[in-house]
Amino acid sequence: MMIYSINKYFFKAAIFSALVNILYIIPTIYMLQVYDRVVPTRGLQTLLFLTLILLFALATLAFLDRTRMRLLARAGVRLDMMVAPVLLDTSFGRPDWPGLRQALRDFDALRATLTGPATLALFDAPWIPIYLLICFLVHPWIGILAFTGCCLLPLVAFATARSTRGKVEQAQLAANISYTNQDALLGASETIRALGMRRALVTRQLRQREAMIATQAQAGLSAGSFLALSKFIRLALQSLALGLGALLVIDNLISAGAIFAASFLIARALQPIEQLIGTWKPLIQARQQYRDIQALLATHATGSVKTALPAPLGHISVENVSVMSDGQDGALLQNVSFCIAAGEIIAVIGPSGAGKSTLVRAMAGALLPDRGKISFDGSHAQDWDPELLARHIGYLPQDSALLAGSIADNIARFSIELEQDKPALDAAVIVAASKVGADMLIRRLSDGYDHQLKPGGKGISAGQAQRIALARAVFGDPAILILDEPNAHLDTEGDAALIMTIGTLKGSVAKIGGSQR
Incomplete structure (x- = not known):
């Protein structure tokens, strides 16, 4: 080639x-x-x-x-x-x-x-x-x-x-x-x-x-x-x-x-x-x-364009999912199966190393399971175009994973690189930040939404990064919200905003949360 x-x-x-x-x-x-x-x-x-x-x-x-x-x-x-x-x-x-x-x-x-x-x-x-x-x-x-x-x-x-x-x-x-x-x-x-x-x-x-x-x-x-x-x-x-x-x-x-x-x-x-x-x-x-x-x-998908499936309502099915460790000497997850109905809130609780983050990463598409399958509204995740499916999933990783760029770019998932309707994107960014109670927090920063983050998302506190990452997760009104320890770095105000956000979104999305608390 x-x-x-x-x-x-x-x-x-x-x-x-x-x-x-x-x-x-x-x-x-x-x-x-x-x-x-x-x-x-x-x-x-x-x-x-x-x-x-x-x-x-x-x-x-x-x-x-x-x-x-x-x-x-x-x-x-x-x-x-x-x-x-x-x-x-x-x-x-x-x-x-x-x-x-x-x-x-x-x-x-x-x-x-x-x-x-x-x-x-x-x-x-x-x-x-x-x-x-x-x-x-x-x-x-x-x-x-x-x-x-x-x-x-x-x-x-x-x-x-x-x-x-x-x-x-x-x-x-x-x-x-x-x-x-x-x-x-x-x-x-x-x-x-x-x-x-x-x-x-x-x-x-x-x-x-x-x-x-x-x-x-x-x-x-x-x-x-x-x-x-x-x-x-x-x-x-x-x-x-x-x-x-x-x-x-x-x-x-x-x-x-x-x-x-x-x-x-x-x-x-x-x-x-x-x-x-x-x-x-x-x-x-x-x-x-x-x-x-x-x-x-050779691993790049070069096949025909996948059929555009309708937006998922939030039903998730996990069937016999197994994820092996990097050395293939053990399983991080083994034969995990369950179903979640649309609008249902599920909390995954367990000790450190139990595989909570691995499970939510697999569900969010951040990693591919070695065995088993994950389906959304009855359709296998592999039947979806990964980019299109990701628009319907809001994912908050354990470490926030903000990138170098402005806060607005991070919340918008850098959609400005692909779309030129900046006023509409800016409006959607502010809506997402307001949903999670991060609007005023961002406005108080120097340059507000245009505040530039360094590589690795450095330049703000861990709690601020968590709130901004949560705003990124709800950007675009995804039908499925997957949160990995969303309250790990939040203060009392942030905890209250998180509870309010989940309560507001309940009924229109399915929500998964992993926490050790």
Whole structure:
């Protein structure tokens, strides 16, 4: 899917690469003509016209090279436009997917590889036989020397691949773990500072980075050794080509100009191979990144548009729902079944770890159960378009989960990004806040509804966040209201507002509440 979306750019870049490689032969012809025609005859006029032709050819080469790089740059933009929306949508739809946090980084790295020097080297590689043929036309011994180099360097590349494959994969895995842990620690930086854990966690993070750096260094040292060997082979062959050319000139088998032409042709024939060896590590990483991203994208729903079902009245059926732990070594929920009628209020009470939050998350669609099914008004949750179903469900998670943006945007579930009727959205936001008694609370904040929250919803107290999240839950008059410990951070005023809200909404919605109180 990813490659097919940009193959036309690659095809055009390959055509320009062919023209570029043809023009790379011009300096060789120029050398031959200068040494074989201009110097013996002292033909200044011939030198002038040859130089003008050379400059025109080199200018054309530079233009074509720039054009193919622009094509690859456009391919990168096109690839991002085609894949990034699907990747982001799939990522939000599969929060349980391993390596989810790394998916977009992997895609950016893959895109950079596909549109970078490694791809240019791949485009130049098919022209190696052409340069070898020209070397044989100069003299068979020159061709044999070039052919020897073209055999030795791929052997070095093969040895590089075998030596670095496992090390590169280990280094990438270690880097992913380190970055994921660092993101989690940064998110909890206030708690870390308050509990005096900063130095301890810095030491722990540095220890993880040491392991990451060690594996990266091993992979880099191994690849660097082979890269140095490939450079030695190329430089040695170029120098040997000069010596061999001189020997052939002494025997009157080639002209003097062919000495330098042979060295240039061998260097040009070996350059793509050396570039591929130099970019072998990114190519190996790109292959693994491609597989990971394809596996994630394969879970994206690409079927036909689901039939739009009527708005649910609030009847919920949970049948034999089971949710396994992340390690698949136990069940967080096992064979849970019950029914709730529209307008009915149900409280789920139990000790910590009993699975209350897991149950309400599954009912709200925040996670997918491993077994069983959840139905709304007799229709399986999977028969609904998830976005359409979510509009009929008001969900208050345990941790509020407010996002960076204005309070109005959070209450409106960021609908402004999809809808342009801002006055109507603003009116619905105020209605939702008024229903839960949060209108005056929000107005007292600086900038009111336009008060900007930081990432993670920071910038307000936990109680204020709880009230705003409750307003978000009732936004749009959902038929089903699912609240996970809605009074966990509320004061007396907030508790009273919550009770009033539930009483107001009763009869028009079904309500689920989880609490340890």
